[in-house]
Every structure is written in structure tokens, then in C-alpha cells.
């Protein structure tokens with residue numbers, strides 16, 4: 001039996017309340033969306049009172065839930081897989097449930113937790129309607145590390161500054177490593193400035209002119225290993 005928009009809206013409000021209550025004031029949250037299954041199916045008490053079909057992380061969980069519930073009602077050719085999946089559930093009269101899996105204090109921790117949960121659920125045999133490669137298939141440690149680096153590189157400069165992440169440029173010409181602190185960019189640059197943007201701007205080596213490799217590292221850890229240049 002298909003659902004009325006009002007039923008969908010009611011469930012959205014309920015999940016937003018659940019999120020507010022369970023997340024409290026944590027800045028980041030890792031969550032799963034659950035399929036309630038057939039009406040006759042009973043799930044055990046626990047984090048999963050349904051079948052997980054999507055894992056996400058967000059710093060704005062209530063807005064994210066709103067998107068998850070409203071986008072499926074207006075599908076278009078560019079709609080995300082998760083929204084198509086939810087539209088399919090709506091068509092069967094099923095309203096998704098929510099599991100708050102973990103909260104995190106920084107973006108990196110949140111991305112790492114999302115990665116861990118996605119891989120864990122896939123290994124447990126759940127099919128996820130995520131499109132990102134880390135949750136599309138089981139990965140080995142090297143692939144996961146590369147993927148995490150890639151995801152972290154698109155975090156906001158303000159988030160990097162908050163968690164003490166620093167851009168380090170390394171060149172093969174022998175010039176000393178160059179450190180670029182995203183904190184220096186947070187005051188006078190646009191709010192949505194991403195770490196990758198800063199890195200690209202400062203990527204050219206002043207020694208040889210080549211474009212250097214760069215990666216995000218932990219400022220405090222680096223400071224204990226070598227003195228500030």
C-alpha cells in the first residue's frame with residue numbers, strides 16, 4: 001500500500017527528533033537508514049530495528065534526513081541511488097528507520113567511522129545503496145587508507161584547522177617539506193573553502209618549480225617529530 005506524503009512527513013519529523021535526542025550536541029554523526037521489512041517481521045532490540053541499506057555521516061543530520069525523505073518524492077534522472085531506493089520503499093508502504101551508529105568530534109573521525117561501519121555492514125552481508133566506492137565494495141587496508149586520504153582532502157579548511165590537520169608538500173628536488181596551515185586561510189577566505197583548493201594553490205615547489213605531492217598530516221604529531229620550519 002503506497003504512502004501518503006503526510007505519513008512520510010510524520011516519519012521524517014520523528015526521525016529528526018530521534019536524531020536530536022541521540023546525537024545531543026556532537027558535531028558529526030554517522031548513521032544508517034533501515035528498511036523495516038515486511039510488517040510481520042520483528043527485529044531484536046538494538047541499533048538495528050530494520051535492515052540497514054545506507055550508511056552516511058553528516059554535520060547536519062536533520063537537514064540530511066529531510067533530503068533523504070523529500071528527494072525520493074521527486075525523482076529525476078540525476079537522483080542518487082539511495083533516493084531511488086527510498087522511493088522504492090515508499091512505493092511498498094515502508095517508512096525507513098534510523099540508527100545513530102556513532103558520533104564524532106572531527107570530520108576525519110567521522111569519515112573514518114563511516115568507512116568502518118560501511119565495510120562492517122557489507123562484510124555482514126548487507127547490500128548498501130551507497131554509490132561511493134568505499135561502501136560499494138569490501139576494500140583492503142591500502143585501498144581504505146587511500147580512500148580516507150581522498151575524502152579528508154575535501155574537508156573544509158575550518159574543519160582541518162579545528163582538528164589540527166596540516167598540508168605538507170614534499171618535493172623530490174630535496175627542498176625541505178613545506179607546511180601549509182589551513183588555519184591561516186579560515187579567517188579571510190570563503191567559508192566553503194576546501195583543503196584540496198588550498199593545497200593546489202600552494203602545490204608548486206619554490207625550489208624546482210615542479211608540482212609537489214601533498215598530504216594531510218597531524219600538526220601536533222609533526223611538531224613533536226621535527227621542529228617547525
Ligand SMILES: [Zn+2]
Nearest residue numbers: 171173205208
Ligand atoms: Zn622541488
